[in-house]
Every structure is written in structure tokens, then in C-alpha cells.
Amino acid sequence: xxxxxxxxxxxxxxxxxxxxxxxxxxxxxxxxxxxxxxxxxxxxxxxxxxxxxxxxxxxxxxxxxxxxxxxxxxxxxxxxxxxxxxxxxxxxxxxxxxxxxxxxxxxxxxxxxxxxxxxxxxxxxxxxxxxxxxxxxxxxxxxxxxxxxxxxxxxxxxxxxxxxxxxxxxxxxxxxxxxxxxxxxxxxxxxxxxxxxxxxxxxxxxxxxxxxxxxxxxxxxxxxxxxxxxxxxxxxxxxxxxxxxxxxxxxxxxxxxxxxxxxxxxxxxxxxxxxxxxxxxxxxxxxxxxxxxxxxxxxxxxxxxxxxxxxxxxxxxxxxxxxxxxxxxxxxxx
Amino acid sequence: xxxxxxxxxxxxxxxxxxxxxxxxxxxxxxxxxxxxxxxxxxxxxxxxxxxxxxxxxxxxxxxxxxxxxxxxxxxxxxxxxxxxxxxxxxxxxxxxxxxxxxxxxxxxxxxxxxxxxxxxxxxxxxxxxxxxxxxxxxxxxxxxxxxxxxxxxxxxxxxxxxxxxxxxxxxxxxxxxxxxxxxxxxxxxxxxxxxxxxxxxxxxxxxxxxxxxxxxxxxxxxxxxxxxxxxxxx
Numbered sequence: 001x002x003x004x005x006x007x008x009x010x011x012x013x014x015x016x017x018x019x020x021x022x023x024x025x026x027x028x029x030x031x032x033x034x035x036x037x038x039x040x041x042x043x044x045x046x047x048x049x050x051x052x053x054x055x056x057x058x059x060x061x062x063x064x065x066x067x068x069x070x071x072x073x074x075x076x077x078x079x080x081x082x083x084x085x086x087x088x089x090x091x092x093x094x095x096x097x098x099x100x101x102x103x104x105x106x107x108x109x110x111x112x113x114x115x116x117x118x119x120x121x122x123x124x125x126x127x128x129x130x131x132x133x134x135x136x137x138x139x140x141x142x143x144x145x146x147x148x149x150x151x152x153x154x155x156x157x158x159x160x161x162x163x164x165x166x167x168x169x170x171x172x173x174x175x176x177x178x179x180x181x182x183x184x185x186x187x188x189x190x191x192x193x194x195x196x197x198x199x200x201x202x203x204x205x206x207x208x209x210x211x212x213x214x215x216x217x218x219x220x221x222x223x224x225x226x227x228x229x230x231x232x233x234x235x236x237x238x239x240x241x242x243x244x245x246x247x248x249x250x251x252x253x254x255x256x257x258x259x260x261x262x263x264x265x266x267x268x269x270x271x272x273x274x275x276x277x278x279x280x281x282x283x284x285x286x287x288x289x290x291x292x293x294x295x296x297x298x299x300x301x302x303x304x305x306x307x308x309x310x311x312x313x314x315x316x317x318x319x320x321x322x323x324x325x326x327x328x329x330x331x332x333x334x
Numbered sequence: 335x336x337x338x339x340x341x342x343x344x345x346x347x348x349x350x351x352x353x354x355x356x357x358x359x360x361x362x363x364x365x366x367x368x369x370x371x372x373x374x375x376x377x378x379x380x381x382x383x384x385x386x387x388x389x390x391x392x393x394x395x396x397x398x399x400x401x402x403x404x405x406x407x408x409x410x411x412x413x414x415x416x417x418x419x420x421x422x423x424x425x426x427x428x429x430x431x432x433x434x435x436x437x438x439x440x441x442x443x444x445x446x447x448x449x450x451x452x453x454x455x456x457x458x459x460x461x462x463x464x465x466x467x468x469x470x471x472x473x474x475x476x477x478x479x480x481x482x483x484x485x486x487x488x489x490x491x492x493x494x495x496x497x498x499x500x501x502x503x504x505x506x507x508x509x510x511x512x513x514x515x516x517x518x519x520x521x522x523x524x525x526x527x528x529x530x531x532x533x534x535x536x537x538x539x540x541x542x543x544x545x546x547x548x549x550x551x552x553x554x555x556x557x558x559x560x561x562x563x564x565x566x567x568x
Contacts (some may be wrong), residue, residue: 042550185434187437187442188427192435195424202384202408204485 001153007284008157015267015274017163017232018246020170022292023266024225026250027177027244028218034194034257035214036096043222043247045120047240049087050223051230052124053080055135056328062138073135074165077227078133081220088219089212091116097211117241124136124237135227162231169224174263177217186213194257243309246273247312253320255327264328266286276303335398337362337489338383341379343402344391345382353376354544355392358522360537362454365511365521367535367552369528369565375544376524377419380491382507383522384416396489415482419493419524421476429458432477433464434516438486443486451480454513460548464483472503477511483514490514492523508534528566532556 009246032040057076058064065072092234123133133143145156145166181187186209192209193200201207232237250269281301283290283293295301304311320327341347352375352539354355360366365554368376381387381396382402396412424432431518433451437443440556449543452459461469466477475495482490496504504527512534513567515521525531532538535552540561555561 017487185438186435188431189438191426192344192424192431193424196421199418199422202386202406202410202416203409203435205435206407321348 001150002155003283003285005148005157007278009155011118011271011274011278013159013163014158014273017270019267019270020166020271021225021243021266021271022246022250023051023231023263024170024221025240025247026254026262027174028225029039029212029247030219030254030256030259030262031190031253033251035190035211036100036104036109038113039248040218041110041244042091042116042120043116043218044240044242044244046084046088046219046221046222047224047226047229047243048124048237049120049218050080050084050241051135052128052232053083054227055128055133055137055235058135058137060159063212065139068280071141071161071231072135072138073227073231077224080227081223083134084223085216085219092211092215094330097269106200110305121237121241128235128237130237134235141231146199146317159213160232161229165332166232169228173221173224180217188209190214206257215262227246230241244271245317246313247322248333249317249320252325253316253325253327255329258327258329261329267314270311273309274318275307276312277306278302335396336360336396337364338366338522339395340379340383340392341394342392343379343382343389343394345387345389346378347387349392351390352544353382356539356541356544356550357546358539360520360522361517362437362520363433363515364536365515365534366523366537366539367528367531367553368522368524368528368539368541370539370541370547371565374541376541377493377543378544380416380493380524384414384491386416410485410487413488414488414491415487415489415491416491417475417478417482417495419497423466423469423474423481426446426464429466429469429477430462432481433484434448434460436481436563438454438485440485443484447484447486450517451483453559454483454517455459455480470503470536471562472499472506475499475503477505479510479514483519489520492521492527494524496525496527504530529556532566 003229025047029040029043054073054076057079058072061076063072065075068075095116097111099109099112127274144159145182147156181191189200190210190213193205193207197207230239246269250265251262253266253268279302281299284295335521339486340358343353343356344351356379363421368379370376378387382389385406387402393400394402396414401409401412425436433442434447437447457473457479458476461473466474469477496507500508508530511521529561532552532555538552538555539546540548548555548558
């Protein structure tokens with residue numbers, strides 16, 4: 001039984017946590033690609049920026065959440081989302097739009113976004129420092145220990161407050177995005193522009209508006225992902241930057257340009273990572289007597305060490321690009 | 335006052351001129367047909383009218399108002415609809431969503447116009463929840479025309495609406511063009527199937543090398559032995 005609890009804690013919960021973060025990040029990346037046709041490498045740092053806004057706001061308004069019984073960071077998240085959306089629109093106006101107006105190749109925009117990455121990271125470092133900081137500025141992180149109602153289950157299932165919020169908010173964000181894209185006039189126009197930008201323009205759709213809406217959504221989602229990630233661990237200026245690879249792997253696995261594919265891809269990559277670093281020797285313990293000795297003797301039976309976790313999305317990326325470059329949902333080839 | 339009045343239109347891509355002084359006039363409720371050999375500038379002229387190409391000289395008037403070099407979304411607002419020859423539907427959007435996009439600037443129109451478009455093109459009603467990319471070529475053309483009609487244009491520009499269609503569908507499209515026209519929409523279309531197109535045309539324009547070669551009623555052009563010899567294949 002304790003093995004099951006161990007599995008739930010280390011795979012089911014941990015995988016869902018990374019999966020949710022990757023999914024929200026990948027949705028933003030995929031939306032930006034489907035409208036502007038370039039890989040937005042500054043997405044990780046837009047996530048960090050969102051978390052940084054939350055850090056600033058919680059420092060400025062301590063106790064904001066106490067009145068509602070939730071962490072201040074969460075109450076101030078919508079404001080941080082708005083600020084990050086504003087930043088995203090501003091960055092587009094300042095850097096990407098002039099490039100698009102010149103009709104440059106997508107690779108120029110990609111390199112441009114690398115420049116934005118460096119700039120954003122530098123700015124955040126300048127103000128936030130380089131060390132890790134808790135986003136729980138004025139309150140404490142709740143940790144729930146749920147004892148399983150089984151005999152012999154000594155260890156509890158452990159889930160933290162930000163993880164619970166992460167699952168709920170991911171669900172709400174995905175359903176909200178689905179409704180937006182399929183029911184609203186602007187959402188449909190966004191899909192139309194992704195399908196055929198020239199025809200969208202010939203239909204009278206203002207493509208500049210759609211671009212702005214895309215940045216608002218991508219920025220808002222980035223703020224959610226960055227904040228919930230920083231709540232789960234700690235805020236660091238380069239935290240989300242290191243998620244760029246798994247996020248792009250998720251977007252490509254799902255099929256670039258497919259928001260649902262990005263969600264699926266996020267969870268595929270998240271679970272692949274946690275399963276790869278999971279110590280399987282624990283799961284073999286109950287069957288120790290019937291298994292050969294060489295299998296049970298080793299105390300650590302993970303596919304890769306935790307410190308090499310990043311090779312997993314890299315490996316997935318290589319495999320998918322070789323075998324099925326359009327991803328699960330037949331997206332575009334970057 | 336004519337619905338569309340283009341005078342001495344020059345234009346092209348980059349430094350190269352494709353149109354070297356084209357004149358074109360259509361009254362409201364008329365069908366105009368542009369024919370001519372490949373590279374004569376037929377599609378280019380439509381694009382120039384719809385603001386997709388820079389007009390360097392001359393003028394284009396829509397009901398007396400100059401419209402050359404206005405962006406396409408402005409022209410849609412002024413009552414112009416354009417159906418490109420290729421890539422003229424949103425493949426992943428359903429038929430209904432495609433049509434809704436046509437009325438993007440006039441959201442109040444959607445209900446009423448949907449009904450009217452389904453009356454023009456009954457097959458679209460049955461397929462309204464299907465992605466447009468899954469339809470046959472003829473049905474796609476209906477979606478494309480329907481999308482343009484959703485904004486209630488007074489002038490509809492069609493770029494080779496029958497290209498790549500079997501003769502059966504071709505006749506159907508010509509019938510539908512006539513039907514749309516009889517509902518009060520002026521039509522200007524480019525056609526490869528010159529004889530059939532001129533047969534339904536009130537005005538015909540034979541272009542060659544970016545200039546008007548012959549301009550007359552459709553019937554007169556069909557009867558002209560010189561036009562027949564050089565442009566209609568005898």
C-alpha cells in the first residue's frame with residue numbers, strides 16, 4: 001500500500017503538476033505560432049514576468065488574500081495577468097510588429113524573441129535579484145496530508161495548496177479557452193486567421209486586433225503558469241526559462257497550432273518526465289521474493305537521474321520530429 | 335452612376351507593371367466578365383479593385399467614391415466582397431463558422447444572411463456543421479461565395495469560380511451566380527470558361543497584356559468573329 005502512495009505522490013501528483021504547467025505554457029506558444037507563425041522563445045520569461053508581478057504586488061499589498069482566505073498571490077494573480085498581457089502586447093508593438101511590417105522570415109522573429117528573453121531576464125534579475133524567493137510573502141503554504149483509508153497505508157498522500165489551485169485553474173483555463181475559441185466571435189476569427197490569414201483579411205477581420213488578442217491570452221496564460229509554478233517551488237528569475245524545452249516539446253508533441261494538442265502534449269511530456277525519474281525499485285518491493293536478485297538489489301531503478309530530467313523532453317522532441325513531425329493532432333511543422 | 339467605374343488603372347507587383355491602363359464599368363445589378371489569355375492581368379485587375387495590389391495610376395470608383403488603395407477590410411465595409419480563386423475557405427472551421435466570418439463586420443446580419451445564403455446554396459445547410467476542408471470542390475466554392483455574400487455586398491468579385499470543377503458543377507456555379515445577381519448583387523468575375531461566362535454576362539471585358547482589347551456586351555463579344563478567333567478558340 002505504501003508503494004501505491006509513493007506512486008501517487010511521485011508520479012500522479014508530480015506528473016500532473018508539471019503537466020499542467022507545460023500545458024498552459026504550450027497553449028500560449030501554440031496560439032502565438034498559429035497566428036504569427038513563429039516560435040516565441042521569450043515565452044518562459046513572460047511566465048517569469050507574471051510571477052514577478054505577483055511578487056511585487058504581494059509585497060505591495062500584504063494581507064490582500066487574508067480577507068478571502070486564500071493566498072495573497074492568488075488574489076493578485078488576475079492583476080498580474082493583466083500586467084503581463086500588457087507587457088506582451090507592448091513587446092509585440094515594440095519588437096515583433098516592426099519586424100513583421102518588414103516582411104521578415106520567421107527565423108528573424110525567433111531570434112528577436114531570443115533578444116527579448118535576454119532583456120526580460122536581465123530586467124527581472126535587476127529588480128528581483130538572482131536568489132530564490134517564496135511567493136508566499138505574507139502567508140504560509142498549506143500542505144494537505146491525506147491518509148488513505150487502507151490498512152497498512154502509513155504514509156499519507158501529500159498535496160500542497162498551490163498544487164490544488166494549479167489543477168483547478170488549469171481546468172478552468174482550458175475550458176475557458178475552448179469556449180472562447182468555439183463560441184465567441186473573436187475566438188472564431190482567431191481560428192480563421194490561423195487557417196488562412198489572407199482570407200481573414202478579405203473577410204474584413206482586422207488582423208491587428210487578432211494579433212493583440214492573441215498576445216493578451218498568451219500573456220495572461222503565461223502569468224498563470226509562471227505564478228503557479230513559483231508558488232509550488234520558489235520564484236527565481238530563470239525558473240521558467242528552463243521550462244522552454246519541455247514547453248516546446250509539449251507544443252510539438254501535440255501538433256503545433258492545436259490548443260488541445262498542446263494540453264495533451266503538456267501532460268504527455270510532464271508524465272514522461274516524472275515516470276523517467278521515478279524510482280521503480282520501490283514498486284518492485286512487494287514482489288521482491290519472486291524477482292531475480294539483480295533487479296531487486298539496486299536501490300535506485302530510475303531511467304534517468306533527477307538531475308538529467310531535461311533529457312526526457314529533449315528525447316521526446318527528437319523522436320517526435322523524426323517519426324511524426326506534425327505531432328499527435330497533425331499540426332504544422334515548425 | 336455606375337456601381338463600379340475603373341479608369342485607366344495601372345499597377346503591379348514590385349516594380350513590374352501588369353496592368354497598363356484598364357477601363358471597366360459595371361452598373362448595379364449587372365454581371366461583368368473578364369476574359370483573356372494567361373498573364374493578361376485578369377486576376378490582377380480583381381486584386382487591384384479589392385485593394386490587394388497597389389494602384390500606381392488611374393482611379394477606381396465605387397458608386398462615384400474613389401476606393402483605390404483602400405485596405406480590403408474598408409472595402410468590405412463599403413459593400414465589396416471578394417472570392418479568391420484558391421484557398422478561399424477556412425478549412426478547419428465549420429461551414430457555418432466560415433459563413434459567420436463573412437459577416438464579421440456586420441454581426442447583426444448573421445441570422446438573416448445565413449438564412450438567405452442557405453437558400454442560395456441548399457447543400458450548405460445540410461453540411462453546416464462539417465469542417466469546410468472536408469467538402470468537395472464545388473461545395474467549397476459555394477462556401478466561399480456564401481462567405482462573401484454574408485456581408486451583403488453590392489458588388490461581388492469572383493476569381494475563376496469554376497476553376498478545377500467538373501462541367502456539371504460548373505453549370506451549377508454559373509446558375510448560382512445568376513441567382514445571386516438576380517437578388518441585386520453586381521458581379522465582376524474572371525473566367526477561363528469564356529464562352530459560358532460571356533453567355534451570362536451583361537458586360538464582357540477581353541484583356542490582353544494588361545489592357546482592354548475588346549469591351550462590349552457579353553452577347554456582342556460572343557458574336558464578334560475576331561474575339562472568337564483570337565480568344566475563344568474559334
